[in-house]
Amino acid sequence: MKFNLKPNKLAIAVSSMALIILIAFASFKSGLSNGKLLNFQQFAEPKGPYLSIKNYGAIPNTGADETTAIQAAIDAAIKGNIKTVYFPAGKYMTKSINIAPGLSLWGYGVTLQLEPMQGRWARLFDTSVKNYTYNGNTDSAPLIIRGFTFDGNRLNQGPYKHHELEHQGLLFLNTDPKTHGRLTAQVFDAHFNNAVGDGLTTYRNVNAVIKNITANNVYRGGVQLDGGNNIVNIDGYTSTGDDEVTGLHSEPASDTFGPNIITVNNLNLQKNFTIQMLAGSKFTGKNIVAGSPWSVMSIEGSSVEISDSKLGGGNGDVKQANNIVRPSHVVFNNVDFYADDISNAPYQNMQHTIRVLMTDKWTSLQNQLLEFNNCRIHLPKSGKPAWKINAIYEPGEQKSMNNVINLTGVKYDNGFDTKKYPQTAYIISK
DSSP states (O other): OOOOOOOOOOOHHHHHHHHHHHHHHHHHHHHHHHHHOOGGGGGGGGSSEEGGGGGOOOOOSSOOOOOHHHHHHHHHHHHTTEEEEOOOSSSEEEEEEETTTTTTEEOOOEEEEESSSOOOOOOEEEOOOOSSSSSHHHSSOOOESSSOOEEOOGGGSSOOOOTTTTTOEEEEOOOOOOOOOOOOEEHHHHHHHHSSSEEEEEEEEEEEEEEEEEEESSSSSEEEEEEOOOOOHHHHHHEOOOOOOOOOOEOOTOOOSOOOOOEEEEEEEESSSEEOOOOOOOEEEEEEEOOOOOEEOOOOOOOEEEEEEEOOOOSOOOOTEEEEEEEEEEEEEEEEEEEEOOOTTTTOOOEEEEESSSSSSSSSSSOOEEEESEEEEEEOOOOOOOOOEEEEEEEOOGGTOEEEEEEOOOOEEOOOOGGGGBBBBBEEEO
């Protein structure tokens, strides 16, 4: 059943379903998806009452701007209290589209591509525009987004390499800062590609469940966890990029509204895994594979715990090293740490698998705790003879501040002599 709020345009539901079934059967016959059976229900129309953007004149694969038609369909759904908006499969060119809680947007087989030259504030799906932004003091009805491929049309947006378009994004989740109720959001089976800013952003007062997503060639971050008072749970995220490094950034903004609680599982990130936590915040991660560079900052009163993971190597350069900065309470359990081979780097005289900074140029901190439990540290297999090679490097100036690194059951490879070093240490060198 579906609602046609424009009776002068008829949706041919039976024909659409027949075509989808034929495509699904052909996919089954050809053995797509690496021999795994596809979930054909994903490609069918949603069950229950829904509104189709086709009824409002949105036509895929034409190259024309479909923003007005898509926005009209979404506005009609909001006004008519129709929860599900269906996007027939195909590619739609759009500008920013405003969305709101209470909607379920169904987009399996759909690509939304941003029109060229849209400026720094354009977002394919945006919850931050007046009259669409949630402003309650209790959590909202869920906003559900399924199946979409978001394409930022990166090469046609103008210069961006110096953050000229840093606020442009693909999916932006946010609320009115004057209230404290959270926007409840669920994002499933989505792909974020070719963006000059961010892919998926949670900014302030968001309670998000994110499952089975990918990102490719997103300039700032495939997933950007900003702002404050957010609860975010991610399960299944893969990032890649042959031109832009794409990863996950938890990076609190200057106008935050409270701590963030972030839980992530099953991440496979080509590069750029950056965690920065404010006071009172908590990050828990499991089954994370991330290439270099990665960094963790846990400001006073926050905590970070990462388990059963593999983190790639750094080269000692402050811009590229595996940095752990101001670790108020950071714990690694059963984690493999890898160093990059940078034998040909002309400017290096040492290499660190892990670089620890208990303080920075702004603060001197006390009673910090960094723990490595049953971890494995893989030192570089090659390097220039004059190099100093460190498994964990911390300059050691902070001993008097009662800042401690605890090593329990840690193993090293490539000839590192663990007998020379205690299980609690500041500098561990080869």
